[in-house]
Amino acid sequence: MSAELRPATSKTLPDEARFHESGWLTGQVTATSHPGEPHGAGLGQRLNWLRAGVLGANDGIVSVAALVVGVAGATTDTGALFTAGIAGLVGGAISMALGEYVSVSSQRDSERALIAKERGELRDMPQQELEELTQLYRERGLSEATARVVAEELTAHDALSAHLEVELHIDQDDLVNPWHAALSSAIAFTLGALLPLLAILLPPPEWRVPVTFVAVLLALAATGTVSATLGGAPRLRAATRLVVGGALALVVTWLIGTLLGTTVV
Numbered sequence: 001m002s003a004e005l006r007p008a009t010s011k012t013l014p015d016e017a018r019f020h021e022s023g024w025l026t027g028q029v030t031a032t033s034h035p036g037e038p039h040g041a042g043l044g045q046r047l048n049w050l051r052a053g054v055l056g057a058n059d060g061i062v063s064v065a066a067l068v069v070g071v072a073g074a075t076t077d078t079g080a081l082f083t084a085g086i087a088g089l090v091g092g093a094i095s096m097a098l099g100e101y102v103s104v105s106s107q108r109d110s111e112r113a114l115i116a117k118e119r120g121e122l123r124d125m126p127q128q129e130l131e132e133l134t135q136l137y138r139e140r141g142l143s144e145a146t147a148r149v150v151a152e153e154l155t156a157h158d159a160l161s162a163h164l165e166v167e168l169h170i171d172q173d174d175l176v177n178p179w180h181a182a183l184s185s186a187i188a189f190t191l192g193a194l195l196p197l198l199a200i201l202l203p204p205p206e207w208r209v210p211v212t213f214v215a216v217l218l219a220l221a222a223t224g225t226v227s228a229t230l231g232g233a234p235r236l237r238a239a240t241r242l243v244v245g246g247a248l249a250l251v252v253t254w255l256i257g258t259l260l261g262t263t264v265v
């Protein structure tokens, strides 16, 4: 669940997009991009964050909804529902944050190791590294002469950044902070989890489960549509998948809760 919550950084973009994004051929990205075009690091990054947040909220909606509907199948005791819902919310938020922290930390560790290695290579064998950079630009379609000029000028300007970008697709000023990632996934999960928690606690007992079902499925339809829109995917299909999956989760836990409630209590 946590891998999705990390925003895709620039390295996941196709080369074409990175060209524009890095702005090294276009000059200032903001100065040359056309209005309404999704160019520039800022917009893409923000959309990715937003999309990650929506996916995290989905996790919160589905897992806490399944939990409280299951408990509601077994008991009408409001205290039990409240306890289960809060425990699910807190446990889920911590689990999301922890997973995200671990995954982003190890990603950052490996990026740091690559940066150190590249720095050492540039120090120990600058000529080979220049050849390498030239070759990488040739592979991107530049002529030998142009590739050489580009490689030489970039090396003179900031050799390390040039190698990190073209060779390793790393922007050393843009490494994801594990604490930020952890905190934002916990917040996204909590916001999602609050919906089923309120939907199960606020109505009178006989309305709890139906209200939660409807609220959750509507919310999933909305988040599915939003995340598909942000990702440029077909909306109806994304929303349908989520709604069907969410409905399945609720039906299964509600049935289990009902069975346990009648046999155990």
Ligand SMILES: [Zn+2]
Residues within 6 Å of the ligand: 118, 121, 129, 132, 163, 167
């Ligand atoms: Zn290199």
